[in-house]
Amino acid sequence: MNSREYPDEPRGQFPAPPREFVDRRQRSVRVLGVGPHVDRNQATEMLVEMYNAFDPADRAQGIPPTGESAIRDWLGRVLEEDCENVVAVARESEAAVGHVTLVPDGDEHELAIFVIQSHQDAGIGTELLRTALGHGVARDVDRVWLTVERWNSQAVSLYQKMGFETSDSGSFELEMCLRLGASENGVDQTESTG
Amino acid sequence: MNLLLGVGGTDDGIRAMERTLDRVDETDDDLTIAVFENTASGLTVDEVVDRVDDNLTTAGVKASVRRVEGHPGSGLVELAEREGFDRIVLGGGERSPMGKVQVGSVGQYVVMNAPMTVTLVR
Numbered sequence: 484m485n486s487r488e489y490p491d492e493p494r495g496q497f498p499a500p501p502r503e504f505v506d507r508r509q510r511s512v513r514v515l516g517v518g519p520h521v522d523r524n525q526a527t528e529m530l531v532e533m534y535n536a537f538d539p540a541d542r543a544q545g546i547p548p549t550g551e552s553a554i555r556d557w558l559g560r561v562l563e564e565d566c567e568n569v570v571a572v573a574r575e576s577e578a579a580v581g582h583v584t585l586v587p588d589g590d591e592h593e594l595a596i597f598v599i600q601s602h603q604d605a606g607i608g609t610e611l612l613r614t615a616l617g618h619g620v621a622r623d624v625d626r627v628w629l630t631v632e633r634w635n636s637q638a639v640s641l642y643q644k645m646g647f648e649t650s651d652s653g654s655f656e657l658e659m660c661l662r663l664g665a666s667e668n669g670v671d672q673t674e675s676t677g
Numbered sequence: 678m679n680l681l682l683g684v685g686g687t688d689d690g691i692r693a694m695e696r697t698l699d700r701v702d703e704t705d706d707d708l709t710i711a712v713f714e715n716t717a718s719g720l721t722v723d724e725v726v727d728r729v730d731d732n733l734t735t736a737g738v739k740a741s742v743r744r745v746e747g748h749p750g751s752g753l754v755e756l757a758e759r760e761g762f763d764r765i766v767l768g769g770g771e772r773s774p775m776g777k778v779q780v781g782s783v784g785q786y787v788v789m790n791a792p793m794t795v796t797l798v799r
Contacts, residue, residue, distance in 0.1 A: 544777035561775055586775040593774045630777060655785055 487591070487628055487650045493664025494646040497617035500569055506605040511574035512581075514614040517562060526570055527558050529579035534558070538600045543632060544656065546595060561586055567622050569615045571598070571607055581607055583615035591626040592619070608641055616645060620663050627663060630656040678706045681762040683745070683753045685715025685783060686725040689768030693798035694729065697766055698736040708740040711756055713749035715783060750786025757793060769797035 500516040517526040534547045534554045542549075548557050561584040562568055571581030580602040585592040596615070598608050619627065629647070631638050633656065642659050651658035682697050684690045694710070701708045710733075712725045720728075722744055729742055745752035757765050765787055770780040780788070780797065788795050 544773075544779065546775065546777050548776075557776055584775060588774040593777075595775055595777070630773070630779070654782070655780060 487626075487658065487660050489626055489650070489660045489662050490646065490648045493625075493662040494616075497613050497620060497663075499617035499621045500614050502614060503574070504610050506602070506607050506610075508605050510602070510605070512602075512607055512610070513572045513574060514611055515570050515572060516618050517568035517570060521570060521572075523562050526568065526579075527555075527562055529570060529572070530558055530562075530582055531555060533579040533582065533599050534597075536599060537597065541597070541600065543595070543635075544630065547597065567592070567615075567619060567624060569611065569618050571602075571611045573602070581611045583611055585615070585619055585624055585627065588628075591628055592624050594627050594629045609644070612641065612645055616661075616663060625663050626660065628658060628660045630654075630658050633657050678704075679761065679763045680706050680708050680766055681753065681757045681760075681764070682708060682710045682740075682766045683713060683749070683783065683787070684710055684725060684729055684768075685713050685749060686718030686720035686728065687715055687768060687771070687781060689771055689781065689798075690715070690718070691728070691768075693766060693768040694732055695736075696798050698732060698738045701738050701740070702736060708738065709743060709760075709762070710740050711743045711745045711753055713745040713752060713783070715749060715781070717781065748786075749783045750790065753783070753787055754791045757791060762793060764794045764796060765791055766796045766798060769799040 500514045501520045503513045505511050515521045517523060531554055535551055537547055539549055548554055565587050567585040569583050570579050573580045581598040583596045585594050596612050647659040647661045649657055650660040684694050710729050712722055712729060714722050733740055767784050767787060770778055770784055773779055784797055
């Protein structure tokens, strides 16, 4: 069932967290890795606040759930030790404004990104996603897949810009895949032709 | 009501069957169970039929059990149209590792093509 077709070539350079950038509205935003730069409990509380305020119209396939207890249950899952997470934090308010999670799925990872409505259309998604992929490289993540609603052209073009390629277009959602190349040093050589 | 429940042996389909049998036990709807092969389940049609028969016995519900050959989605819709079913009931899909709802291929086909009401059981 899980035989996704990945791009032959891993993608190049992505910056790793922690880093800080200024969005198109001159707001300073820090991107932190959960674990090394912000502890899980603190990240959980920041993200509960962000997802409580999240516009349900921007949900994707039932994620994030609505209501604080369902949000906490879901965050409990995606913030487990075996998952990789980065959080975008607004410098001014110290509030979380964006989140990327990478959840293990065998030797692959499923990715999702969310940016709170007040901080959309300002370039934060691009910087957050690049940094999350850099975090993935640093944590030995190689194969990353995601699904995206096919009408969401803004998200699809963001993913394409990062190097994601469509691997399945036969469903309600598009499935897209990216290789980070973190296992180049031996674990996966089956597709390496030198 | 005249219900056609499709079961291909995937976990969401089995859950949908259990829930539907409980409900039919209360409502006395007429139930037909259409068994099809779903490559995602790894079960043969015979194995799924055995499972369905077991569940019917346990629940004490009467239903006729049919087999759908070929493309499961179109076979289900065709059977439902031909025999005038009011509603098709199917499993509502699985969750991805991070919890996203993913409607299976049979569910997607039926939702897009059935002229009658479709229930996806969550």
